[in-house]
Amino acid sequence: MARQRALCRSLAVAATSLAAVVALAGPEKVAFPENYAGTFVRYTTVDKPERDPPIIRFMYINTDALAAAQPNEPLPHGTVVVMEDHEAELADDGKPVRDTNGRFIPTDEITNVFVQEKQQGWGAEYPEEKRNGEWEYAWFQPDGTRQADQSMDSCFECHQQVADQDFTFTTWPFVTRIKSE
Numbered sequence: 001m002a003r004q005r006a007l008c009r010s011l012a013v014a015a016t017s018l019a020a021v022v023a024l025a026g027p028e029k030v031a032f033p034e035n036y037a038g039t040f041v042r043y044t045t046v047d048k049p050e051r052d053p054p055i056i057r058f059m060y061i062n063t064d065a066l067a068a069a070q071p072n073e074p075l076p077h078g079t080v081v082v083m084e085d086h087e088a089e090l091a092d093d094g095k096p097v098r099d100t101n102g103r104f105i106p107t108d109e110i111t112n113v114f115v116q117e118k119q120q121g122w123g124a125e126y127p128e129e130k131r132n133g134e135w136e137y138a139w140f141q142p143d144g145t146r147q148a149d150q151s152m153d154s155c156f157e158c159h160q161q162v163a164d165q166d167f168t169f170t171t172w173p174f175v176t177r178i179k180s181e
């Protein structure tokens with residue numbers, strides 16, 4: 001009897017955690033990648049002069065995905081890409097200061113952390129016109145708190161433009177370039 005009760009209890013626990021997984025909405029499947037700045041590879045930097053205020057974006061990819069990725073191929077399951085926005089350093093005239101290469105100089109001020117993650121089977125519940133393959137998107141504050149009440153629809157819509165690069169603007173071109181050398 002005692003064993004049966006223990007079994008019932010563990011089944012109940014399993015059912016509860018399964019329900020928790022099923023109930024996760026799109027962006028909540030994506031966990032904040034703790035310590036990405038220390039453990040991921042920072043693979044490119046993009047200056048955005050048209051933004052007000054101007055920003056600099058640091059892009060990071062997890063090392064397992066980078067190791068497994070192949071040129072001109074969809075990124076592997078388990079890929080996590082982080083886009084970390086920084087404010088640019090401004091001169092007295094309000095224009096961004098440029099380094100010797102003409103690039104912006106980031107301040108330590110991180111404004112947003114955007115994440116794109118791909119896992120096997122993700123996105124199956126979306127209609128074909130919304131779906132971005134097996135990718136989900138999430139938006140965090142620098143401390144890892146999720147941005148409240150934000151729809152990720154615009155992420156899906158805009159990244160559709162680069163469906164032929166596995167829905168990534170910078171990651172596919174980067175992987176293809178370094179793995180083809």
Ligand code: HEC
Pocket residue numbers: 046048057059081082083114115116137138139152154155156158159167168169170171
């Ligand atoms: C209007 C178009 C647009 C929207 C909306 C958009 N993105 Fe992007 N995203 C881009 C572009 C373009 C880049 C390349 C960097 C750049 O030029 O800013 C990018 C880059 C990224 C990257 C780095 C990997 C890559 O694809 O190059 C991540 C991560 C990302 N976006 C996440 C998001 C998330 C999360 C959202 C929604 C909250 C979102 N994006 C909404 C256009 C968009």
